[in-house]
Amino acid sequence: MAAIAGAAGVDRTTIHRRFANREALLSAVFQAKLDSAERVLEEARLVESPLPVASTATWRGSSPSAANGRSTCA
Numbered sequence: 001m002a003a004i005a006g007a008a009g010v011d012r013t014t015i016h017r018r019f020a021n022r023e024a025l026l027s028a029v030f031q032a033k034l035d036s037a038e039r040v041l042e043e044a045r046l047v048e049s050p051l052p053v054a055s056t057a058t059w060r061g062s063s064p065s066a067a068n069g070r071s072t073c074a
Contacts, residue, residue: 001025 001022005012019025 001015002012004025005015008015015025019028
């Protein structure tokens, strides 16, 4: 919890006020990641777009380096 607080730039007590325990924190992080993935998939409009277009849009929305214009492929 201390490492997470440090990475977030907040005091450890702030983390403990918001989350009862480590499990609650991890659950919130997991849910946020699921919500983010769901938004990316919705924005890809898989039903309305041809597969190559939709998959490219999905990859661009989910790749951390895509925003920087860098490829993560070898």
